[in-house]
Amino acid sequence: MKELILSNYDKIPKKQKKLADYFLENLDAIPFLNIYEISEATRYSVASIVRFTQRLGFSGYSEFKSEVTKSLQKSLKKLEIFPSIKAEQLKEHTLIAVANQDIKNINETLQLINKDTFDSVIDLILKSERVFTMGLGISYLLSQILSYQLNQVGVDASFLRNDTTSFYDQILFAKNKDLIIAFSFPPYSVDTIEAAKFAKERKVPVVSITNKPSAPITFHSKYSLIVRSENMLFTNSFSAISVLINAIATECAKRDKKRSEKILKEFNLIMEKYNQVIT
Secondary structure, three states: OHHHHHHOHHHOOHHHHHHHHHHHHOHHHHHHOOHHHHHHHHOOOHHHHHHHHHHOOOOOHHHHHHHHHHHHHHHHHHOOOOOOOOOOHHHOOHHHHHHHHHHHHHHHHHHHOOHHHHHHHHHHHHHOOOEEEEOOOHHHHHHHHHHHHHHHOOOOEEEOOOOOOOHHHHHOOOOOOOEEEEEEOOOOOHHHHHHHHHHHHOOOOEEEEEOOOOOHHHHHOOEEEEOOOOOOOOOOOOHHHHHHHHHHHHHHHHHOHHHHHHHHHHHHHHHHHOOOOOO
16 A cells, blocks of 8 residues: 555645655554544545545545555464565574575665765764664664764764653754654654654754665655665564664764764773773
């Protein structure tokens, strides 16, 4: 269903693109929403929603909702705990099979990431006054790692929390000279996507790290870095993502060596002062 909307995205009138974005970001919720709830959430009229679904080839919202429901039911039936394990892989030791999958992820990621886009992201990081990283679930841990790595090379970075305060509360204080780097992997968090949309509306640039060019968060991103995260389990693999995080920090250090060396020196002095060992 996402592919259907994306294939028609360029043909959709400009006034209805925000409605298309809403459906792309909230397809999982469609089976539980009637057309009036959609209208209230999007501020589009019932007639506009009907016309939008008709542009996709349906008689109206009811038929569209029915097809989305069927699509999701098929996906749920197909969900397995080991979807990537094939018969021939079962003959291999688990360690070898998992390592081979991760090697494949890294190699495919190297082909997917546009080098010019990667360089542009580095430029944006180094020019930004502050860098905020963002994500939920496993992506929350990844955002912490990237923030830590950037701090180590002299970039003023911090991760956005989502506990006592929401992403929105913190983005409210971000400026257009700041940068948000958002991690978004299946199952895509609606909160992360909506926060990226909110940042974009406030003219705060967003860079997304996600698993495919059509991922919902890409519609609200200035740049997107695509990473393969296939795993034998239904969760995402971190191997290629870790390579990308390390590459971002390393390139930032290379581009601004003086700043990296200055920060490292200051870290060493602090550790020596408090008699702590750097590991």
